[in-house]
Amino acid sequence: MIKVLLVEDNKKINDNIRLYLKDDFEIQPVFSGEDALLYLDAYTYDLVILDLMLPGIDGMSVLSYIEKNHKSIGVLMLTAKEDLGDKLRAFELGAQDYLTKPFFMEELKARMYVILKRLGKIAExxxxxxxxxxxxxxxxxxxxxxxxxxxxxxxxxxxxxxxxxxxxxxxxxxxxxxxxxxxxxxxxxxxxxxxxxxxxxxxxxxxxxxxxxxxxxxxxxxxx
CATH class of the missing domain: 1.10.10.10 (Winged helix-like DNA-binding domain superfamily/Winged helix DNA-binding domain)
Structure with missing residues (x-):
């Protein structure tokens, strides 16, 4: 099963995403940038769902770390900010996609599959x-x-x-x-x-x- 690291500090959003995706993906939820780095180094993932606004180490810092140390992992960024500058920076740092809150779960899953196909993790x-x-x-x-x-x-x-x-x-x-x-x-x-x-x-x-x-x-x- 495809393994996903879910990095979202809002517990309600984190739980909702995990419950929606759990039948199709193996989800590891974490709530901070610090924990994200620990899990990235300890385990193997196919995709990271990464919130931009995290306490402590923020989403951009985690994204930069993934780009330098775990290039094969796909990254889908989440944010409540509709900011073009943030989007462009995320893409420059290696994010494959960027989704603004609030969003429909169906769209999140569809975007995940697009990333996984693009990276060769799953075929058409x-x-x-x-x-x-x-x-x-x-x-x-x-x-x-x-x-x-x-x-x-x-x-x-x-x-x-x-x-x-x-x-x-x-x-x-x-x-x-x-x-x-x-x-x-x-x-x-x-x-x-x-x-x-x-x-x-x-x-x-x-x-x-x-x-x-x-x-x-x-x-x-x-x-x-």
Whole structure:
């Protein structure tokens, strides 16, 4: 599932956004710029919804930090200020879009999908493609050569993560955090078990070979 860091100090707005998006995205809510920086460095995200007016470290400072240290993350700015100067500065600092409050939740979600498609996080029609392997994100359905591949929830989430990061080395710790969650008491060694299970499922279609191990580093999904 797509992971989103929601940075909004207004608790009511934060809660409303989180509740609206929770069925389609994995949302991590925070309420300050300081917490945003901590979570950005500790975990992996696909998109940040970032309020401009934050206490302490403001939204522009967080945006600048993302541009310097986490360029692959998309950013959608939120603000109550209808100020052209702020918008231009946000775009200069790397924001992909800018939404003025109040807004409709449907518009927020639509703009999020546009950003994710633009960054290659999801494909058109919400389909991820690797050779003849496809994931329909809306249906959470996996097919290879147009034949359905049955996966449990954890196997599906693991494959989706690799499909979102094709050709990118993923460290064992990243995979563990993505699949098991922030507070899991399990060991990172469980990643090897999940990888073995997923390779076995993909191997039925001779696709397990594309999930490659980089010794002492992690795993990567790439063509031969």
């Amino acid at each position: 029609k919400n389909v991820l493609i690797f050779k003849e392997l496809q994931i329909d994100l809306a249906k959470k359905q996996v097919t290879i050569h147009k034949q359905k591949l049955e996966l449990n929830e954890r196997q599906y989430n693991l494959l989706e993560y690799f499909m979102l990061n094709q050709g990118i080395l993923l460290f064992k710790e990243q995979i563990f955090e993505r699949i098991c969650g922030y507070d899991s008491e399990a060991s990172t060694e469980i990643v090897e078990v999940y990888m073995s299970q997923l390779r076995k499922k993909l191997g039925v279609f001779d696709y397990g070979k594309y999930l490659k191990t980089k010794r002492g580093m992690g795993y990567i999904l790439e063509d031969e």
